Amino acid sequence: xxxxxxxxxxxxxxxxxxxxxxxxxxxNHLADLxxxxxxxxxxxxxxLPPGKIAVIVLARLRHDQRLADMAGxxxxxxxxxxxxxxxxIGLLAAQAxxxxxxxxxxxxxxxxxx
Numbered sequence: 261x262x263x264x265x266x267x268x269x270x271x272x273x274x275x276x277x278x279x280x281x282x283x284x285x286x287x288n289h290l291a292d293l294x295x296x297x298x299x300x301x302x303x304x305x306x307x308l309p310p311g312k313i314a315v316i317v318l319a320r321l322r323h324d325q326r327l328a329d330m331a332g333x334x335x336x337x338x339x340x341x342x343x344x345x346x347x348x349i350g351l352l353a354a355q356a357x358x359x360x361x362x363x364x365x366x367x368x369x370x371x372x373x374x
Contacts, residue, residue: 290314
């Protein structure tokens with residue numbers, strides 16, 4: 261069997277939309293994180309603005325959408341979406357408190373540390 265990039269007769273690529281309920285605050289937070297990161301690393305540009313990148317990454321994480329499906333309608337490659345996802349996860353992880361510090365804070369506030 262030979263693999264080709266040609267479409268079957270009388271077909272065309274299909275782009276579909278989905279409804280994704282997100283808080284504006286969540287999208288803005290991710291977009292701001294990305295903007296600050298891009299400024300810090302002196303990145304010149306991205307193919308899409310940070311807000312749209314944030315929405316794509318959130319859709320990917322929320323619905324576990326295939327990368328090929330996500331990439332097709334946005335004119336970006338699967339590997340680009342994968343890099344965006346990994347980049348934003350890394351930025352979010354850097355903001356997370358360390359477990360030992362979080363447990364100490366809970367203990368100080370009267371909670372139990374297990």
